[in-house]
Amino acid sequence: MEDINKKLAKAAPGKAVSEGTQYPTVELEPAELRGVAQALKDAGFDYLISLTGMDYGDAFGTIYHIASTDDPANVVVLKTKTTDRENPMLYSIMDIYESANLYEREVYDFFGIKFIGHNDLRRIFLRPDWNGFPFRKDDKSENSTPTRNITAEEMEEMPQITIGEDGKIKQSSKMLFGKNEYVVNFGPQHPATHGVLHLRVSLDGEIVKKIDPNFGYIHRGIEKMAESLTYPQVLPYTDRLDYLSGAINRHAFCLCVEKAAGIEVPMRAQIVRCIFDELTRVASHLLGWGCMAMDMGAITAFVYGMRDREKIMDIFEESAGGRLMPAYAVIGGLSQDIHPNFKNRVTEYIAYQRKMLKEHHILFTGNPIATGRMHKNGYLTKEKAIALGTGGPTGRASGWSCDVRKIEPYSAYKEIEFNEIIRNKDTKTGDTFDRYIIRLDEIEESLNIIEKLLVKLDDTKEGDFKAKVPAIIKLPAGDYFQRVENARGEFDVFISSDGNKNPYRVKFRSPCMTLISALDPICKDGKIADMIMIGASLDYVIPCADR
């Protein structure tokens, strides 16, 4: 901790590093931000975890969570704000941290903060003709809902704000695609976009030249809704972000609230939550495996994946009462104790899945068509993965040790030993096959973790599944941040509380958005079939990206 503080103080000279917050925090003037960010990056803080826009009432601001990848668990926080509510402007750090591109577009979309130096300041989730900025506390833009059609030109016009040599701010715009480009729409209704992602793809014959992801078709404004809900009421919405790792997202929100409120969760609940997390991960990877096979044309494999996943759904249903959305974790523990049959069923399932995994390997991993398509195709280097923030299995396939379960162990993961599955530690470059096989390997490791957790579960007292929680949960004023590893990457919950029973601002760091942003650099100069396959290997879920 001392070390980070020193590094941060060095990067931001003359600034007070705040004490007592979760991570060392520095408040900066807008003009200082770029210098500090650059200094931090040079000091090894190369991973921008998340960028959160804030409406403080009298000012707009942004919060940057930046981590170092060499020395895990080193997170620093930068804050900056502008009091200009009419025409708020901040400086873009897009050229320092590539992943800031989409994050800043999101902040612009929600808060109307313009980023000087950002070269593609389009709206990201809302329509280009939307009036107002919905996350501002004084916004009433839902009253002026647009009804007209928007043209392709409107979607492709990229406004830019630059600052000239004379210090004057200039506004200009550029078109995304040239006039003679052959642009094909993949989605929003397309079998291989795993939801309602809209990709505008510029093609040269079969060759993909440029991909522009267009988000927002399933944007429900969950973060905004959360501002008017109590903490327990937000929980069911977290399940519906990334519905394939619903239990993990819910766990993350519970952990964040528990940490803030100082609630001690019983060991039994922690272990069961982690078992559910791992089962969710297995289910998600099975579906990811099946979807990838299906996107490559092997529909049968998809059904096998679904069949195995059904067993996990049964486990969920028996203990929690829900299937895709088990809704098991609640603030303070679990909603009810595990079913007496839980342990038998899980043990049975582990044996079954191990057997089936072998079959899956024979069916698809060994298939010369599949390997011919996946090997040496769709490279993602470690540097690029870090720059874009694509963690999770995708990052680990490129040799980036980014498993939050290891970096910042939470819940029962502190108690057990397990391996982090990493491929290509030496070459630092992962291809599609690495991203494919790492999921199957992670299923195996998850099964091992579940076995270890089941042993631990025996030591805990039956019925001790929930801590005492006040009927109305109020968090002390402050900012809280919780990182967890969901099935696709790092899922983070950021809660800013002003002491009321509703959160002041909730932000979910979506791993899927960064995965989609990686689509363009990976697929460039590949074929259409490669693009679909790489998209499947990244395994993004659109509701998670759109929120």
Added chain:
Amino acid sequence: MITYFKNVFSGLVNLCKGMYITMLQFCRPKVTEPYPENRKTRKQFERFRGELTMPHNDKNEHKCTGCGICAMNCPNQTITVTKNKVTTEDGKAKIELDQYLYDLGSCIFCGICTQVCPQNAIAWSTNFEHAVFTKSKLVKQLNKPGSKKEEKPAPVKAEPAEKKEAPKENNDKSE
């Protein structure tokens, strides 16, 4: 040249292995549930959250006091509780449940309502056949017509008093 033949041959072998796996599945028993046919024999897990119900006892009595905590905690206003003020025979004013409306169409089955209910008056049934022809039929009245609140045996009264305090606070703050 040799690697060329080797590749062709090993490719063929691996393809055959894949076909062996699918043939294996071809011969195994199938996993499809013959749903409407097995309706009688099918067993649903008892914790499954299918539909919100209000259990009534033999005397057509339920436990709901009409406090409305469930309605307040529901994330999307699925539950509407209306109350009646009645004067009992001995002259005391009493609040009684009039209608407990549950809109199945907007329920997201999060289970918060049953968790917060201080009386355990509502519970989940495992019924999952929700399909109806009109949207209005999705709004259900959970308390049966003519039903009354169950009279509690006296000694238990002291116990839930503590529990009741919390909801009261909830009541005040939400307005």
Added chain:
Amino acid sequence: MSLELSGLINAIHEGLTGAIEAQWLVSLIEYVLVGAGLLALYALIALFLIIFERKICAWFQCRLGPNRVGPWGIFQVFADMLKIMFKEIIPLKHNDKLLFYAGPCIVVIGSFLTFGGLQFAEGVHGVDLNIGVFYLLAVSSISIVGVMLAGWSSNNKYALIGAMRSGAQVISFELSACLSMMAVVILGGSMNLSTLMEKQEDLWFIFQAPVPMLIAMVIYLIAAHAETNRGPFDLPEAESELTAGYHVEYSGMTFGYFYVAEYCNLFINAAIGALVFLGGWQAFHIPGCDGFNAVMDMCPSYVWFFLKCLFFIFMSLWVRWSFPRLRIDQLLHLEWKIMLPFSLFNILLVAVWVIIF
């Protein structure tokens, strides 16, 4: 034994010539009868194959398949056919109407013409051309013109990409299919299907020259499979990439034509394979074992033929529901760098085989 159909056909012919004097009228009636018969067979085969594929596919995927309409869902396909017939054909703006509607028709015509050249049982065939094999190969590849037209005239980017893929694919794989047929022609010494059938009376070609014929058969099956745009070679359709490829803009019965033609092409390819490799309608005979041969002959010839077709169709479905799709460059690599050299070598092998044995 009157189980064979040839007796029935002769009886009809004699009855007609007895009743009507004008020879041209007899021929005309017979042509119409044959045409109607083939058309009925065409539709029935398509219907049967649709339910067959759906069932087989389901069993490969641990499912039960259609099981609602009729016992084991066998009437499902009739319900689907009725539905597709009554569906609206959605017209498009800004496209070439003539070519748009010509596309599916050409596809159906291409596959239907092939039926004329097939031999379904002993003495049951439309025409017995002396270049039968050549005719079958030529006519069955007319369909690709329809596919290209459909993709081109749809004025849709997906359809266009699908059609272009289809063109590259079929032209390549036609080559291997023809070359493996050539191996058979060299062995049989004729292109006439009847002659080829006679030559297989004692022993099917696959047993007459096991090594070269097996290679030829495998290559033919792969190539034929690729020509039907199915299974790992469904690039022109490529559901997950191009949604439906060349027929993405078609609806109602215009789509139905593609659908029916696809299944009939499946049958046609299996039938050609059965005719030239597995002896067509000839029963399984072992030279010298007269008793065994007599038992085999008890089964009528059309049963033999359709059983062999079913075997090939099952193989095709098995492959289709097991493997992922190839990429376009892999596909061309497979054809030009693996299958073409092998089939060329195989022709040499078969020639040497014919000379030696």
